[in-house]
Amino acid sequence: MKFSDLISQLSPQVHSFTAHPDRNPELYDIMSIDQASVNTLSYIEGEKFAKMVSVTNASALILPLDSSLQQLATERGIAWLATPYPRLTFAQAIGLFYQPFLPSAKIHPSAVIAEDVSLGQNVSIGANVVIEKGCSIEDNVCIFPNVVIYPQVKIGKSTVIHANATIEERSQIGANCVIHSGAVIGGEGFGFVPIPEGWYKMEQSGYVVLEDGVEIGCNSTVDRPAVGITRIGKNTKLDNLVHIGHNGDIGENCALAAQVGLAGGVKLGNRVILAGQVGVANQVQIGDNSIASAQTGIHNDVKSGETVSGSPAVANKLYLKVSAIYKKLPELYKTVKDLQKKLNE
Numbered sequence: 001m002k003f004s005d006l007i008s009q010l011s012p013q014v015h016s017f018t019a020h021p022d023r024n025p026e027l028y029d030i031m032s033i034d035q036a037s038v039n040t041l042s043y044i045e046g047e048k049f050a051k052m053v054s055v056t057n058a059s060a061l062i063l064p065l066d067s068s069l070q071q072l073a074t075e076r077g078i079a080w081l082a083t084p085y086p087r088l089t090f091a092q093a094i095g096l097f098y099q100p101f102l103p104s105a106k107i108h109p110s111a112v113i114a115e116d117v118s119l120g121q122n123v124s125i126g127a128n129v130v131i132e133k134g135c136s137i138e139d140n141v142c143i144f145p146n147v148v149i150y151p152q153v154k155i156g157k158s159t160v161i162h163a164n165a166t167i168e169e170r171s172q173i174g175a176n177c178v179i180h181s182g183a184v185i186g187g188e189g190f191g192f193v194p195i196p197e198g199w200y201k202m203e204q205s206g207y208v209v210l211e212d213g214v215e216i217g218c219n220s221t222v223d224r225p226a227v228g229i230t231r232i233g234k235n236t237k238l239d240n241l242v243h244i245g246h247n248g249d250i251g252e253n254c255a256l257a258a259q260v261g262l263a264g265g266v267k268l269g270n271r272v273i274l275a276g277q278v279g280v281a282n283q284v285q286i287g288d289n290s291i292a293s294a295q296t297g298i299h300n301d302v303k304s305g306e307t308v309s310g311s312p313a314v315a316n317k318l319y320l321k322v323s324a325i326y327k328k329l330p331e332l333y334k335t336v337k338d339l340q341k342k343l344n345e
Contacts, residue, residue, distance in 0.1 A: 023079040025059035043090040174212035182219040189223040189246025
């Protein structure tokens with residue numbers, strides 16, 4: 001693909017660009033700035049990475065609106081385009097070079113499908129897939145090999161379910177969802193009532209709802225509740241190894257990084273970000289636009305727009321101050337000991 005052709009396909013998102021005849025390279029691939037080679041496209045986000053422009057082998061770059069970086073690229077003979085959102089433009093460019101593998105629309109002869117299952121048009125069902133009775137699969141759904149779908153599941157248009165995922169009974173999955181390998185949607189919630197003899201199992205009769213555009217990472221789990229619904233809102237993204245407990249209610253456009261764990265009944269507002277290994281206790285509510293940094297332990301409600309850190313969680317600004325003091329504790333301890341010694345003398 002010529003650089004000029006790339007620009008023409010990205011033009012609605014591009015703020016400004018250059019593509020002189022002598023700087024219109026053929027591009028065969030797209031790579032990170034530190035691994036880029038001749039005839040590849042890369043990007044940088046800001047001045048922090050300016051030194052990479054001086055050493056990269058990329059033939060073309062997506063740059064921020066920074067005249068010094070643009071001048072440097074020009075001096076090195078690198079074709080470039082500038083945009084207010086370099087990472088977003090780079091993500092769009094990837095889509096011009098790469099499309100994920102999707103098999104053709106057919107049903108593998110080894111698939112086991114109940115007679116009353118409703119299948120839409122252009123559905124792809126891979127080898128050894130099992131679809132139980134009462135399920136509804138809409139148009140353009142792709143189900144990779146070894147997926148097991150329990151009874152009365154509904155799957156919306158253009159959803160992709162990768163190999164070895166399991167969708168348990170009555171789960172409702174919206175359109176354009178992606179469920180990655182090893183994920184379990186609608187597994188039993190952790191419901192046991194303590195009794196003198198040990199534990200009485202509470203049957204989990206509820207179900208899970210994934211709204212449109214939800215993505216579930218590899219080996220993540222979304223549990224169904226004893227009664228009611230566990231819901232994941234539109235366009236929310238779960239990384240690998242994320243656990244959503246029973247009766248969870250996750251808002252729209254949230255992002256949960258790897259190893260996040262939510263106990264039962266947790267409620268997240270819209271656009272919440274939970275970094276890696278965040279844990280949230282039973283029934284906690286987290287407001288819109290809140291952020292929790294990595295390894296935060298949240299035991300109490302979080303207000304909208306707040307950023308929290310630490311375990312137990314506190315406001316991020318306080319956490320940073322405490323962390324700075326923590327590093328000085330040995331020195332402070334020695335000072336206190338010396339003062340105590342002088343007082344005793």
